[in-house]
Structure formats: C-alpha cells, structure tokens
Amino acid sequence: MSFDAATLANPTTRVLRAYDPGHDLPTLRARFGELLAELGSNETVLGPSPRALTAMSDALAETFRYPDPQAGALKRALAEHWRIESSRIALGNGSHELLMLLAQCFADPETSVVFPEYGFAVFPIATAAVGAIGIRANALPGDHATAPYGHDLDALAAAVREDTKLVYLANPNNPTGTWFSDAELEGFLARVAQSTLVVVDEAYQEFVDAPGAGSAIRLLDSYPNLVVTRTFSKAHALAGLRIGYLLADASVVDVIERLRESFNVNMLAQVAALAALADAEHLEKVCRWTRSEREWLSAELDSRGYRVLPSQTNFVLVVLDHDAGSLEQHLFKRGVIVRPMGGYGLGHCIRISLGTRAENERLLAALP
Numbered sequence: 001m002s003f004d005a006a007t008l009a010n011p012t013t014r015v016l017r018a019y020d021p022g023h024d025l026p027t028l029r030a031r032f033g034e035l036l037a038e039l040g041s042n043e044t045v046l047g048p049s050p051r052a053l054t055a056m057s058d059a060l061a062e063t064f065r066y067p068d069p070q071a072g073a074l075k076r077a078l079a080e081h082w083r084i085e086s087s088r089i090a091l092g093n094g095s096h097e098l099l100m101l102l103a104q105c106f107a108d109p110e111t112s113v114v115f116p117e118y119g120f121a122v123f124p125i126a127t128a129a130v131g132a133i134g135i136r137a138n139a140l141p142g143d144h145a146t147a148p149y150g151h152d153l154d155a156l157a158a159a160v161r162e163d164t165k166l167v168y169l170a171n172p173n174n175p176t177g178t179w180f181s182d183a184e185l186e187g188f189l190a191r192v193a194q195s196t197l198v199v200v201d202e203a204y205q206e207f208v209d210a211p212g213a214g215s216a217i218r219l220l221d222s223y224p225n226l227v228v229t230r231t232f233s234k235a236h237a238l239a240g241l242r243i244g245y246l247l248a249d250a251s252v253v254d255v256i257e258r259l260r261e262s263f264n265v266n267m268l269a270q271v272a273a274l275a276a277l278a279d280a281e282h283l284e285k286v287c288r289w290t291r292s293e294r295e296w297l298s299a300e301l302d303s304r305g306y307r308v309l310p311s312q313t314n315f316v317l318v319v320l321d322h323d324a325g326s327l328e329q330h331l332f333k334r335g336v337i338v339r340p341m342g343g344y345g346l347g348h349c350i351r352i353s354l355g356t357r358a359e360n361e362r363l364l365a366a367l368p
Helices: 025-035 050-062 072-082 094-106 122-129 153-159 182-190 250-259 267-278 280-303 325-332 357-366
Strands: 089-092 112-116 133-137 164-170 197-201 226-231 244-247 315-319 339-341 346-353
Touching: 050 267, 072 089, 072 267, 089 094, 089 250, 094 122, 094 164, 094 197, 094 226, 094 244, 094 250, 112 122, 112 153, 122 133, 122 164, 133 153, 153 164, 153 182, 182 197, 267 280, 280 315, 280 357, 325 346, 325 357
Parallel strands: 112 133, 112 164, 164 197, 197 226
Antiparallel strands: 089 244, 226 244, 315 346, 339 346
C-alpha cells in the first residue's frame, strides 16, 4: 500500500488547497529572456529605495548572526512615523503571515470569520486554516457606479454574528482595485461590536489618490477592535524580502506575540525596511509614477475597447464579455504574463500589473 501523508493530516488541513502563485516565473524568464513581460504579481518595477539596497549591502557581513527578534529599531521608526506606541506594532513575514496569525490567535471552529466576495485570497485561507466558519458577504454588483465588484460594507455588517471574531477587509482591494471612503469605513466600524476585530489590509494604500479615501490608521484610537495591516512589498518594492507590519491596540499585539515566530523577519528585511521608510522622496517618486502609468494604461486599454475598472492600486482589472482563459493564453504564448481571476470567482476578468512602459507597450501590442 502506498504512503499518503494526507491521510495523517488533521481534518482542517486535509481539505485545504495550497496557495496558487501563478506561473513558474523562473522557467519563463529562462524561456523568454528580456522579452518576458511580468504583469501578474503586482510588483513595483521601479525597484526599492537606493538607501535600502545600500543598507542590505552593509549588513551582509553580519548575516551569520540571528536578527533582532523584536526588530526594535524598525518598530521605533514605525512608531515615530505613525505617531503610535511601539507596543501597538507587530511585524510579519509579509502582511500575509500577519493575516494568518490573526485567525490563528482569535478564531477557532466554534467561531465565524466574515470576509468579502472577490476579496484577497488569504482571507478565506486563514479562516479555513483554523477551521473557523467562513461567511462570505456578497460584493457590490459589477455595474456599480463607483466600486464594481468591490466591498459591500452593508452586506458585510449584516453578515457579522455574535460568534464572529474577525472581519477581513482590504482598502484598496486586491484583485478588483476598488476602494471605500473614510466615511464609509467609520460607519461600518460603528456598526460592529468591539468583540469582533475588524482587519483592514492596506497593502496598496500608498497608491491611493482618491479624495476621502485615506488610511484607517487615523481611526485606531477611536476603535480598539480595529487592526490595520501594511506591507513593504508594494510601494516600497521589497516583495522579495517578505516584510509587513500590523498596527492595533496593544492588547491585540500582545496576543499575536504569543504565537509569532521569534525570528520571522530576517536581518536584511529589517535594515532594508528601516532605510526605505526614511526615503520619502523615493516613495513619492514610485507613487507618482504608478498613478500616472495607471491612468495611461487604463486609457490605452479603453481606446482598444477593453473595459477597465477604476483602480487605486498598481494594477488594473479588465472585464471581458467572455471567459478570460483564451486571452490569458494568447498573451502567455507571446511572453506577456497576466493573472486570470477564475480562482476569485471572476472568470471573465484578468488582472494586469503595471510594468515598465516597455512592458506595458508589449502588452498592448500583443492584445488581439
């Protein structure tokens, strides 16, 4: 009889599916070389701050030592940056790890977790990983005037039950690029009891320029059950280093620290993030370029007859009148990698990350 470890896994893990990272990019880079246009992973192609690169180079000689398990210098810098106590900050191996940790710390099979339809893939994964009851609230319809396929905060509020421990939101949202306003978020928070943590993932917040759509961080003092997650992967372009952070009430952080792995943020990530945080000029350059390129690419796609949803991120969602698989394969054969959204329940959509102008022009030339 053949051995199958899946039969030994606990019931919760047995039914999970591994996260799908998309195409095998290392193989595709070898195949297409410089002709490959990687437009599927929402990376920032301008790259990280030069200060971050220098900081990593200077730290290489010390990598034989363990990193600071508390990341004290980075926490102090983040505390000063956001004008918040360092006891209210937790660091993670990307915000992905923190989103998972929140479920591991606060949810269980006897409780529920609410998350939006067409929301970030980690939300249902984190819920399923702890065996909690997942409640998926319907998104806004595709023809909604300002946020097609975006979060329906009324539906999310209505889905919260007495046993709901967590609500996951994203502002702006991946994969739709949609967003909600400060006023809408505050209205939602006022409807949720403090016994339920409301997690707002702000991975793309730096790119936002829509009026009235600021960060939820300003509401932390008013709503102790609010948790905000951030990452250095997007606007700071440190995706390969895997570093994110969480801002919350100190009691929330205290619980997370009980389960957080001691050395979950490596030395190079810590020094790079510290340097990137201090380089406001580079961050502004990246955000300015992203907004400009997003507007340009959206207009170019629109002029070719493609429906592009409004976005406040470094990607756009294109809605087709047919299944997106054929278009994705058409582009793939030409070395243009985009992300089909069938796994999100949006089989008629593709997500296109902003590449360099040359990559974006290659995309446009490859379109049928």
